[in-house]
Amino acid sequence: DADVTQTPRNRITKTGKRIMLECSQTKGHDRMYWYRQDPGLGLRLIYYSFDVKDINKGEISDGYSVSRQAQAKFSLSLESAIPNQTALYFCATSDLTRPLSYNEQFFGPGTRLTVL
Amino acid sequence: KQEVTQIPAALSVPEGENLVLNCSFTDSAIYNLQWFRQDPGKGLTSLLLIQSSQREQTSGRLNASLDKSSGRSTLYIAASQPGDSATYLCAVIRGGSNYKLTFGKGTLLTVNP
Numbered sequence: 001d002a003d004v005t006q007t008p009r010n011r012i013t014k015t016g017k018r019i020m021l022e023c024s025q026t027k028g029h030d031r032m033y034w035y036r037q038d039p040g041l042g043l044r045l046i047y048y049s050f051d052v053k054d055i056n057k058g059e060i061s062d063g064y065s066v067s068r069q070a071q072a073k074f075s076l077s078l079e080s081a082i083p084n085q086t087a088l089y090f091c092a093t094s095d096l097t098r099p100l101s102y103n104e105q106f107f108g109p110g111t112r113l114t115v116l
Numbered sequence: 117k118q119e120v121t122q123i124p125a126a127l128s129v130p131e132g133e134n135l136v137l138n139c140s141f142t143d144s145a146i147y148n149l150q151w152f153r154q155d156p157g158k159g160l161t162s163l164l165l166i167q168s169s170q171r172e173q174t175s176g177r178l179n180a181s182l183d184k185s186s187g188r189s190t191l192y193i194a195a196s197q198p199g200d201s202a203t204y205l206c207a208v209i210r211g212g213s214n215y216k217l218t219f220g221k222g223t224l225l226t227v228n229p
Binding site: 004031033040041042043044045048050058090092094102103104105106107108109110112 | 147148150152157158159160161162165167205207209215216217219220221222
């Protein structure tokens with residue numbers, strides 16, 4: 001079984017709809033991240049969380065919100081989806097017990113979201 | 117602000133060739149550099165992580181080097197195979213970034229049989 005899973009894997013929705021993307025991990029990591037990937041722009045950080053009580057905005061948090069329901073679960077919500085949120089979304093985790101110089105991030109398979 | 121650049125954006129080579137992918141970063145105050153592989157429509161697979169105190173890391177046919185002072189890293193792939201075809205991404209964690217990765221835009225590698 002994959003260590004980091006994301007659901008759904010693909011989603012098509014309409015402008016204005018509320019969408020939730022979910023991420024679960026079995027790696028036992030405390031740190032979790034949400035990124036989006038756009039052609040020509042690379043991966044950009046949306047939100048990150050270092051434990052269930054710690055939520056931080058990344059580079060491009062406008063239009064998004066997150067919830068850390070448990071150590072293993074981190075959800076990303078689009079309150080009112082718009083077409084320019086069409087992208088590939090990735091969840092990632094890393095180990096809090098590792099020193100920063102050895103902070104390796106592990107990624108889920110991604111969710112392809114299309115907003116019409 | 118940290119910027120990461122990968123050159124070339126795309127590379128096509130015949131099977132069996134040795135090749136080098138390049139990554140440069142503007143702020144040398146990094147903690148580590150990570151190389152990833154991404155297959156079409158799939159997630160990122162971590163290939164190698166080089167700590168800032170290290171000069172290189174090896175895994176099988178892959179060798180990654182790091183020259184922090186010049187802001188450069190290379191990923192060397194020996195005896196390339198068609199299965200190596202993918203997009204290769206490098207990313208750095210810089211000091212004061214609170215564990216956030218800054219990514220390059222990737223190099224699309226095609227290995228032709």
